[in-house]
Amino acid sequence: MDTAELEKQVIEFIASKAENADISKISTATTFEDLGFDSLDTVQLLFDAEEKFGVSFDGEEVKGLRTVGDIVDYMSKHPPAAS
Amino acid sequence: MRVVVTGMGVVSPIGTGIDQFWDAATRGKSGISSIQCFDASNQHSRVAGQIHEFDPTSFMSAKQIEQTDRFTQLALRAAGLALEDAGSLESYEPRRLAVSVGSGMGGFSTFESSAARRFQNKSVPPFTVPRIMANSAAGWIATKHGLKGVNWTCSTACSSAGNAIGMALDLLRVGKADAVMAGGAEACVLPLTMVGFEALHTLSTGFNQDPVRASRPFATGRDGFVMGEGSAMLVLEKEETALKRGARIYAYLEGYGCACDATHLVAPDIDGQVAAMQAALQDARVRPEQVDYINAHATSTTLGDVIETKAIKKLFGDHAGELTISATKSMIGHTIGASAAIGSIAAIMSLHTGTLHPTINLDEADPECDLNYTPNQAVQRKVQVALCNAFGFGGNNACIVFTTL
Incomplete structure (x- = not known):
């Protein structure tokens, strides 16, 4: 999957998880805070992303994720084990 | 000081809301059917009282559903119906509104699914613990309806709701609350829980082909209980203040x-x-x-x-x-x-x-x-x-x- 396609899928996924989110306003620069997520919501989001994309959000690196783009970057660097 | 029942809500295998429940109960309708919510083919007891039509999306957001076990969702529905039935409690100070809920197993649906994930080396949902804990239902009821007084949960197995209601009566008598949402909730039509009860030889196993006949208290041929799920809540108030706000009184909790x-x-x-x-x-x-x-x-x-x-x-x-x-x-x-x-x-x-x-x-x-x-x-x-x-x-x-x- 190329980066543009991954970005599109992650944005669609995040929009589906954010209450009252306008997908047209979500970009890689959008922070979880912008989306109204508190820290537990973010943990839940990463858990749901694991389920959806088959990736594993694990380790110290995860604590630094702040934006939609951070998730895309993380997933590019840590592709699902099966792929 | 006497305590009165001014509101009731119920979610059960024979109906949701007092009218539907009572109409079905007085007609002698059975809510027992073959287990449909999971594959029970390797269980001895394959019948249960399930709530097939329950739809939490009708009163909860996707996020709230994600953060709650089914027993809490059932409790929230029953509590919402009880409050609707009771009418406004706005005349009370929120810190004087208590919640007293009984549950034998708590969020066991979550426990079973998260445990299964863990044993497969998968991560577990972040809300695993707040979904499982027995006082989750009481906490959610308080949060949803602004009931900011005493909030507790009673877990005494099959008598949990009896104690929760009884302790609500005592709470009102000793003056630690002016109104109490009291009841019980349970959702354990689940593989591990049922097999656990099976191991004790307490569940009915002889009526898998004829579910409506399986639960037969006092009758010949009965062979154990049939697992059921549901929730019911009562709004309890001191008689004096209930009358003052013009509440309809069903009965005294005496x-x-x-x-x-x-x-x-x-x-x-x-x-x-x-x-x-x-x-x-x-x-x-x-x-x-x-x-x-x-x-x-x-x-x-x-x-x-x-x-x-x-x-x-x-x-x-x-x-x-x-x-x-x-x-x-x-x-x-x-x-x-x-x-x-x-x-x-x-x-x-x-x-x-x-x-x-x-x-x-x-x-x-x-x-x-x-x-x-x-x-x-x-x-x-x-x-x-x-x-x-x-x-x-x-x-x-x-x-x-x-x-x-």
């Missing part, structure tokens, strides 16, 4: 008694049951011969129904024959920690309407069960004092008395 067998964790005991019924009647200041109706614990186990019958005969003596008794579990199965709350609603509606729901599947009574259990057809009888029995593992017996005296 007495509560609890006694422990202290003999065996699982096997029922006549003396413990007698002691709890007696304590409830004394608390209500009514004599045994004033009791008209008993909503029996009656789970449809071979031993339990006989013990309860003997306990009733021991306490009530000759008056036992005058009592009208019925078993709600014949229609919905055993909803464990919710059962005494649903039974309470049946008892209150009996007082309120003068119609007593039947015990279904009672074509032929066990010779050792020889009281009037209202077989198969509802009866009309003006009743003024009703007793609701709940007996749980741990030897825990909780009885509550409702009256219109």
